[in-house]
Amino acid sequence: MAAATEQIQTNSKLRFFESRTLRRFVRHRLAITGLVMIVGIGILCVVGPWLLPHDMLDINIRDRFSPPLTDTFIMGTDEMGRDLAARLFMAGRVSLMVGIAAMILSTLIGTVIGLVAGYFGKVTGTVLMRLTDSFLCFPQIFLLLTLAAFLEPNAFMITLIIAVTSWMEVARIVSAEIRSLRERDFITAARISGASHRWIMFRELLPNTIGPIIVAATLTIAKAILLEAYVSFLGYGIQPPMPSWGNMLNNAQQFLDTAPWLAIIPGIAITAAVTSFNFIGDGLRDALDARSDAQ
Amino acid sequence: MARFILHRLGHSLLLLFLVSLIGYTILHLAPGGPLSQYALSPGMTQAELNQIAERMGLNRPIPIQYLDWFTSFLVGDWGESFRDGRPVLSVISGHLFATVLLVVSSSVISIGLGTLVGVLGATRRYSAWDYIATVGAMIALSIPTFWFGLVAIYVFSLQLDWFPSGNMYSIGDESFLDYAHHLVMPSVVLALVSVAIWSRYMRSAMLDVIGQDFVRTARAKGLTGQRVLYRHVVRNALIPMITLAGIQLPMLLSGALVTETVFTWPGIGRLFLDSLGYNDYPVIMGVLMFTAIFVLLGNLIADILVATVDPRVRLE
Numbered sequence: 001m002a003a004a005t006e007q008i009q010t011n012s013k014l015r016f017f018e019s020r021t022l023r024r025f026v027r028h029r030l031a032i033t034g035l036v037m038i039v040g041i042g043i044l045c046v047v048g049p050w051l052l053p054h055d056m057l058d059i060n061i062r063d064r065f066s067p068p069l070t071d072t073f074i075m076g077t078d079e080m081g082r083d084l085a086a087r088l089f090m091a092g093r094v095s096l097m098v099g100i101a102a103m104i105l106s107t108l109i110g111t112v113i114g115l116v117a118g119y120f121g122k123v124t125g126t127v128l129m130r131l132t133d134s135f136l137c138f139p140q141i142f143l144l145l146t147l148a149a150f151l152e153p154n155a156f157m158i159t160l161i162i163a164v165t166s167w168m169e170v171a172r173i174v175s176a177e178i179r180s181l182r183e184r185d186f187i188t189a190a191r192i193s194g195a196s197h198r199w200i201m202f203r204e205l206l207p208n209t210i211g212p213i214i215v216a217a218t219l220t221i222a223k224a225i226l227l228e229a230y231v232s233f234l235g236y237g238i239q240p241p242m243p244s245w246g247n248m249l250n251n252a253q254q255f256l257d258t259a260p261w262l263a264i265i266p267g268i269a270i271t272a273a274v275t276s277f278n279f280i281g282d283g284l285r286d287a288l289d290a291r292s293d294a295q
Numbered sequence: 296m297a298r299f300i301l302h303r304l305g306h307s308l309l310l311l312f313l314v315s316l317i318g319y320t321i322l323h324l325a326p327g328g329p330l331s332q333y334a335l336s337p338g339m340t341q342a343e344l345n346q347i348a349e350r351m352g353l354n355r356p357i358p359i360q361y362l363d364w365f366t367s368f369l370v371g372d373w374g375e376s377f378r379d380g381r382p383v384l385s386v387i388s389g390h391l392f393a394t395v396l397l398v399v400s401s402s403v404i405s406i407g408l409g410t411l412v413g414v415l416g417a418t419r420r421y422s423a424w425d426y427i428a429t430v431g432a433m434i435a436l437s438i439p440t441f442w443f444g445l446v447a448i449y450v451f452s453l454q455l456d457w458f459p460s461g462n463m464y465s466i467g468d469e470s471f472l473d474y475a476h477h478l479v480m481p482s483v484v485l486a487l488v489s490v491a492i493w494s495r496y497m498r499s500a501m502l503d504v505i506g507q508d509f510v511r512t513a514r515a516k517g518l519t520g521q522r523v524l525y526r527h528v529v530r531n532a533l534i535p536m537i538t539l540a541g542i543q544l545p546m547l548l549s550g551a552l553v554t555e556t557v558f559t560w561p562g563i564g565r566l567f568l569d570s571l572g573y574n575d576y577p578v579i580m581g582v583l584m585f586t587a588i589f590v591l592l593g594n595l596i597a598d599i600l601v602a603t604v605d606p607r608v609r610l611e
């Protein structure tokens with residue numbers, strides 16, 4: 001009987017693991033809160049602009065600086081009388097897209113560098129990891145702004161620059177994981193059976209590090225959205241008329257006294273989106289960590 | 296210990312070399328490279344540009360140019376500002392005090408408050424307080440620093456009029472109290488993210504230490520809970536925090552740049568942004584390299600401090 005149960009368990013090991021992980025995630029209240037929040041924000045950003053009576057570029061000079069809830073301007077208008085809600089939702093599309101695209105790109109870079117560094121160790125590994133360390137010496141905003149000032153700032157470039165300056169954490173996590181996995185028996189077995197380096201790296205090692213990579217990737221979206229906001233706020237990111245959550249705040253400071261909603265509302269949007277990804281990341285970390293069952 | 300310090304020093308010097316390579320690459324990534332400033336002036340011909348390139352040694356092989364740049368960089372010749380012709384290092388040191396003042400005072404806030412919140416969270420694990428602190432820290436990590444600054448200005452300067460909305464001192468009144476009055480809001484705003492991180496790490500470091508054998512021994516030999524907590528647990532939990540302080544430095548400097556912008560604080564971050572606006576390459580590069588060295592030095596000091604208080608580290 002015991003042997004039979006064990007047999008079933010090994011056969012369905014992956015599904016078993018996944019369902020256990022899934023169950024832990026669903027039970028994680030914060031993670032579910034985050035998921036609901038970000039899905040809500042996502043739907044609003046996609047559908048919102050169609051539902052609103054104003055286009056984000058419509059200039060209504062007579063209605064400039066209307067506070068929230070005047071007529072059909074549910075979030076008020078800005079210094080040119082443009083509908084803040086319409087701009088906020090369109091900006092959300094841009095900011096979320098930049099965040100997600102930068103995450104994909106930086107996770108790719110980080111994973112490849114971490115994988116190569118961890119697997120080959122010795123000179124290659126040391127050189128790559130020291131390179132990672134030296135990138136970490138620069139405060140990220142300074143590096144981002146320098147690159148943004150030298151290159152043409154558009155959504156694609158900003159995504160690229162954010163990715164280029166935020167792959168280091170993933171690289172460190174992956175290389176540490178790989179270094180410990182490399183010494184395990186199943187890798188020795190793969191090597192003895194004549195598997196190529198590429199096979200071992202991508203078919204044996206990588207699938208075993210997917211958990212930490214997913215967690216890091218989720219947290220990277222949060223960081224990338226924040227970074228885009230910082231750079232755009234400082235005027236070196238996404239350029240108007242294309243709105244982003246960061247550049248909507250770009251000149252909000254000068255109207256802080258007369259139109260505080262121009263500063264407050266986009267900031268709440270950024271905080272809400274970033275918080276949801278941080279909550280989800282935290283939930284994923286707990287769910288993928290088998291030890292958390294014992295607690 | 297001497298061997299340990301030498302080892303860390305060597306590591307830092309290697310990183311400094313790599314950092315300089317990255318810096319030099321970025322410098323040459325700039326469209327037109329170091330020549331771009333001259334190319335902008337009216338009536339400049341290609342022949343004249345070539346002449347300048349020759350005078351600046353830009354027609355030599357890249358590795359030679361790099362070595363030349365690096366050696367003058369090492370001896371403190373970081374070039375002159377395009378804006379006013381002053382040496383880059385003296386421009387930077389003119390803005391250093393403001394940033395150090397801001398960073399130090401916000402570190403005091405974040406270390407004090409973060410340690411307190413972390414210790415309370417670990418000793419009252421899974422309590423309502425612990426839950427609120429956990430969620431609060433995650434939200435605090437998600438708030439853009441500049442936006443928090445704007446909200447603080449709106450509430451505490453424009454509405455309540457408790458604190459000035461910017462600058463480091465009032466003109467005509469540069470007393471200690473005046474500086475302190477101006478310092479409150481920017482340093483609290485900058486501290487927000489660090490408090491969140493610090494409290495999380497402190498909590499988990501405490502939990503790590505609480506589970507160790509020497510804590511059980513201390514309890515077993517009859518020490519009171521308070522004494523075990525403060526003499527044994529908190530003290531040991533603070534050791535990894537030294538490393539964290541070093542690791543957090545780049546983040547703190549990034550935050551300082553944004554905080555300085557919102558509060559018109561005359562520090563390194565503002566200097567950097569102004570230089571970007573003027574295409575002042577020597578200063579941009581100078582600040583970039585300066586911050587990296589600042590971070591390297593901070594981490595080196597943190598490593599040596601940890602090895603001093605915790606002999607176990609030296610053996611590794």
